[in-house]
Amino acid sequence: MSSAIQHSLPVGNTAWRRQYKASPCIRNASHLHGWCCLWRAYPNLRQLSHPPAATSATSNSVSGGSVSPSNGIMGRGLGVCGHGLGNRRAASTITAARNRSTSSGGSSGQEPDPDADTAATVEAAAATAARADREGSIGGGGGGAAVAVADSMIGRVEDTELYDETYKSYLSYAMSVIVSRAIPDVRDGLKPVHRRILYAMHELGLAHNKPFKKCARVVGEVLGKFHPHGDTAVYDSLVRMAQFFSMRQPLVDGHGNFGSLDDDPAAAMRYTECRLTRAAGESLLRDLGRDTVDWQPTFDESQSEPLVLPAVAPNLLVNGSAGIAVGLASNIPPHNLGEVVAALRALISDPWVSTEQLMQHVRGPDFPTGGEIVVGPELLQAYDTGKGSVVVRGKATVERLGGGGGAADDGAAAAVAAVATGRGRRRRGAVAATATYAGEEGPAAGRREQIVISELPYQVFKSDLVAAIAELIESKQLEGASDVRDESDRTGVRVVVDVKKGHSGEAVLAQLYKSTKLQVNFNFNCMSLHNMKPRLMGLKAMLEAFLDFRCEVVQRRSSAALLAARQRLHLVQGFLRLLEEDGRLDAVVADVRVAADGAAARRALVSRHDLSEDQAEAILGLTLRRLTGLEAAKLEQERVELQQTITRLQNILASRTALLAVVEQEAAALAEAHPDPRRTALVAASDIPVHPDPEDLRPSQSCLVLASRRGFLRRLPDEALALQNRNTRGKSGIRLRGGDFLAALTSSSDRDMLLLLTPDGKMFKTRVASVPAAAAAAGSTAMAASQASTSGVAASAGPSGASVANVLKIPESFPIAAIVPVPAGLLPAAVVPSSPCGGSSATASPAASTEQVADGAPGGDANDEDAEIQGGGDDSGADAEAAQGPCLVLCSRQGLIKRLPLRNRRDRKKGITVMGIGSRTPEGTEATGPAGTSEELGWAALSSSPRDVVVLASAEGQVLMFPASDVRILRPQSGGVQALRISKRRHQDRIADMIVLPADRVPLLGMQLPAAAAAAAGDDGTAPGSAAQGSEDGGEDEEVEEDTRGELELHEQQERDGDGPASGPAGPCLLIVTAHGIGKRIPLGQLRLGTRRQAGVLAIRVSRAERARRSRSSGGATTAAAAAPTTPVPSPSRGPDRVVAVLAVRDGEEVVMASRNGVVVRQSVDGIAVQGRITRGTFVMQLDDGDEVVDISIAPPPAASSTSTLTSNGAAERGVVGRAVDRGHGVLGGRGE
Secondary structure (H helix, E strand, O other): OOOEOOOOOOOOHHHHHHHHOOOOOOOOHHHHHHHHHHHHHOHHHHHOOOOOOHHHHHHHHHHOOOOOHHHOOOOHHHOOOOOEHHHHHHHHHHHHHHHHHHHHHHHOOOOOOHHHHHHHHHHHHHHHHHHHHHHOOOEOOOOHHHHHHHHHOOOOOOOOEHHHHHHHHHHHHHHHHHHHHHOOEOOOOOOHHHHHHHHHHHHOOOOOOOOOEEHHHHHHHHHHHOOOOOHHHHHHHHHHHHOOOOOOOOOEEEEOOOOOOOOOOOOOOOOOEEEEOHHHHHHOOOOOOOOOOOEEEOOOOOOEEEOOOOOOOOHHHHHOEEEEOOOOEEEEOOOOHHHHHHHHHHHHHOOOOOHHHHOOOOOOOOOOOOOEEEEOHHHHHHHHHOEEEEEEEOEEEEEEOOOOOOHHHHHHHHHHHHHHHOOOOOOOOHHHHHHHHHHHHHHHHOOOEEEEEEEOOOOOOHHHHHHHHHHHHHOOOOOOEEEEEEOOEOOEOOEEEEEOOOOOHHHHHHHHHHHOOOEEEEEEEOEEEEOOEEEEOOHHHHHHHHHHHHHHHHHHHHHHHHHHHHHHHHHHHHHHHHHHOOOHHHHHHHHHHHOOOHHHHHHHHHHHHOOOHHHHHHHHOOOHHHHOHHHHHHHHHHHHHHHHHHHHHHHHHHOHHHHHHHHHHHHHHHHHHOOOOOOOEEEEHHHOOOOOOHHHHOOOOEEEEEEEOOOEEEEEEHHHOOEEOOOEOOEEOOOOOOOOOEEEEEEEEOOOEEEEEOOOOEEEEEEHHHOOEOOOOOOOHHHHHHHHHHHOOOOOOOOOOEEHHHHHOOOOOOOOOEEEEEOOOOOOOOOEOOOOOOOOOOOOOHHHHHOOOEEOOOOOOOOOOOOOOOOOOOOHHHHHHHHHOOEEEEEEOOOEEEEEEOOOEOOOOOOEEOOOOOOOOOOOOOOOOOOOOOOOEEEEEEEOOOOOEEEEEEOOOEEEEEEHHHOOEOOOOEEEEEOOOOOHHHOOOOEEEEEEEOHHHHHHOOOOOOHHHHHHOOOOOOOOOHHHHHHHHOHHHHHHHHHOHHHHHHHHHHHHHOOOOOEOOOOOEEEEEEOOOEEEEEEHHHOOOOOOOOOOEEOOOOOOOEOOOOEHHHHOOOOHHHHOOOOOOOOOOOOEOOEEEEEEEOOOOEEEEEEOOOEEEEEEHHHOEEOOOOOOOEEOEOEOOOOOEEEEEEOOOOHHHHOOOEOOOOOEOHHHHHHHHHHHHOOOOOOOO
16 A cells, blocks of 8 residues: 555546546446536545455445555545445435345346446445535544545545554544443433433333333434434443342342343343333433433434433442453443442532542442452552552351251252252252262261352353352362252342361451452552543542532523523513502403404504513413413412522522532432432451461472572472382482572472572562472372462473572573472561661671671662662661561572571562672682682571571581571672682682571581680681680691591501491481492591681591592492491592581481482481591492482472461461471572582
8 A cells, every 4th residue: 555645636527537448447428427427516536545345335334444555445544534424314325225226126137237236336425425425424533524625635645654654543432432332421320322222211211110121112203303324332331231230339220130140141131121210310311401401312312312411419430330441441340329428428528538538438339249459558548549459359157066967968969959850050060969968978977067158259240150169079079078069049149158077267258369369459440531531530629520510500490490480570560560450450451352463463552551572462362261360369379489599599600609509419319319328338458357377278399409500490399209228229319401500499388488699799588488399109199289279370281390580480491509498487578678687696796897798789779670688787676677587598609608597579570689609709808719610509408596507518517606696787789708718738629509507506516616705706707815726727627637537547447447436326417428429427526616717527538639439330229238438449440428417317317319300319317327527428329320310409308397387377386387497408509619
């Protein structure tokens, strides 16, 4: 299509032939003659660049479509609008001409001539179009106006951009839909179709005290006179105004089937009857007259219709409205009539009243279906701005039944009978639920509780709600419910949900509120027409707009009434003059008798008796009975009343106060005439009982969570891993993609919150249950399916797990450095944007101010949108409080450590900053890792108390333990302080792992630092005396090796002789595992408590040269003798060994070890040898060639011990949380390479 449209062509046959001579539509002279007639009669056709086909013009004239001129259809934007009367007549004529031509050709048995058909059609269309243009078009566009514009443009060519023409045409169409169809008027609260229906019924005399008439009669009246649209739209609008569950104050009194709460359609219009309600007549139609509101001609100009109805009360607020226009929508809730009138009276009394004061009268929406509204600050915002959202809940109660049979069994039997006979509104799943109840529980068990739903949220259909509940019961997603029945009748709504024996009805009700439409959000969008323009209005703005309109109506009504009263008083005065003056009546009668006709008599009365034309005409119309004395008295009384009326009306028109008093009085009288108590209850958010989360209704399931470096997660149920002997290979836990490796392993409960930490110091949150679970072996498929149905994820996500982007529903994935499960009861429920904690720990000494805190980036990241500034250093009270609560301990690969208070921070798509990671070592902070080590977040653990102990292990076997209080609480964007000092002799050493030892195990540590020395130690972490110096220069390590050389030789001799240290119970120990699968347990009594920034003590000997390791082929399978110590057997060299993981264990616990390639093995702690600090350990896991151990974790505890005991508010008991934290201290540290 060309970018420009030629709007006009020269007129004349020559120009027409030259332009369209080669057109295939003009095949002969009769075609050309017909098109010339149409061209002259309808100048709009000159806008087309090609001759239109008759059929295309016909179809488009009816539909009003807009198509390019190239296909022969006249576009609406080009001036030929299908809504004009002239176009419709032309279309009808063209169609009729074509039908006549076709019928005549068919009846004669001859094939019709297409040329003659086209010529006749075009000539008829031209004649009709010319007649329509002479008469003038009426409606939404086109017609005579377009023809007049086109005539003024003859001989001129204008170029119009297609974009501009389309924009104008679309805007015109959009405004037509907004003003004439979808958006209600703020004055009477009606759309045009509703207004026309009510006016048509008023004209038909269908008052509330008159007989009903067929709805088809009303629909036909509206279509034929006022509303040129489809009958379906008119009848649906009429039906809605008659539905008690849709309108707060029904305006139509329906007789017949007008639908139900089950979304049943209304009967056809030929079966139903209707009339106006009393409320509609008194509130909208009582003051309807020519002088009270503006009128407009109908679409065919045969009569007039009101532009707005003279409403007495704000109908827009009383009944509400909902509509969707072009680019705009409206959704206004209904309200109580008495409350709205009270608010209107408050506005009249005080024009400066605030929205909050008006809400003392209008307390909230009042829906016709009842229910409950949760009142909060959102409601005030919605009424103030006109846009917002409130929570609407259905009303439900929990009824407790007696044990055994009784009513419960009778109800079940009735339900089964209804299903068997095909009666009742049973939805899918209800039959199965009833059968389950009868087969599993039996009549003897009895149902002790049932939930009865008596009121529904607004615009929620009962049948849909029952079907949704049945679906949840059938799919086992509604824990504790066995059946749902619809026992509603004419008395009201009653939906019964049976609760299984032993389950809480309140807990099931909480699930219903969460998972069904028993609780929904109603969105305020108070868009209405004000001065014929769409405007978003609040409560006060809508009341003010209505008040101005009502004052105008009363003023116009008073002006009309004053004029009529003065005219009547003028006539009454003439009558009284005739009757009161002596001889005046006889003279008038004599003059009338001698007059030749009525006009002569009127002139005689005006000239001789000093009467006006109106008085003379009225006297001539008097009957003889009006000349009696009694009539004279009545006329005198009427004159007095008229004078009082005129005085009152003049006062109303002269005084704004009197005018407002009339408005207030009439509105109050309407509210008193239609009293209706509030149906929707208002409930404060604090008054809603706190029910346990539906997730807490089922027993918790222990599981293992595996995370790969590239960001893939997989959850393994507890039954997925069977217990194996020491030094076995295990099974594949996760299938890794190319270039990926296992980064972290942890055990948790599926109710826990999982923290995902990235190498660049970001944190993401999700639930453990949201991680897709792998299908467990040994018959645990049902359990996995139950977990999947509850958590909303698939039962099996495949061996490769699921991408973290899919789990978190974020655009892209990210690498994982560590994962930390947090028990559900430990994370605060309140979401905070930031946490007020200072720049230093509350327990640190004043010397801490001299140590430089390493920031992750130069100059900080104050401009970073993800950075969270957690207060300043002046808030010492907040610091002390944060230091005593749960904290997240973070450590980087270059040895920077920090604590961060555990807060429920707001989720962000780009993650939450928890640690500043820089590309270089900050000045003033000694690097722990070797040169060239990239700085990134490496480990994270959870500390529940500052009395906990942080355990750091280096790759070459050094272990340092120091109190968690030595680690400062820093801002999220801070990098941390130095954790471990690397000895000069081990300059290539680096941190290998970090865990947190619970405070209850700290007394078991040996060689503890004296309390006085710990108190005197500075923040740099060095103890006084030579011990600190020895720790710094490595002298202490040399001394240990010299003193224990004989002991080392003894251990090696025992290993060669097969008489090494025995495994078995040894109390709390520290388990150390190396990359080659060698491990041992060290009793905590052989380890000491030090301070931060020390080198630590030697805990395991690892070879600094290439260390022999046992491969899968050389080791073979071990049997019952696997518990005995095994001496490492030389095998092909694979590089030097190193420590990769440490773990605090107890006797009888089980651990899970994971390799770099995703192989996991589960074994008992008791099978691992207990040795001293300077021994090498024994093989604990068999590895494939090229594989190595990366992480260890405590195996999930048995399911019985992981089940939480719920309190009244749904939180876990403190003892359970304590055990979960204790369990996590040994496994919460995530590792990665």
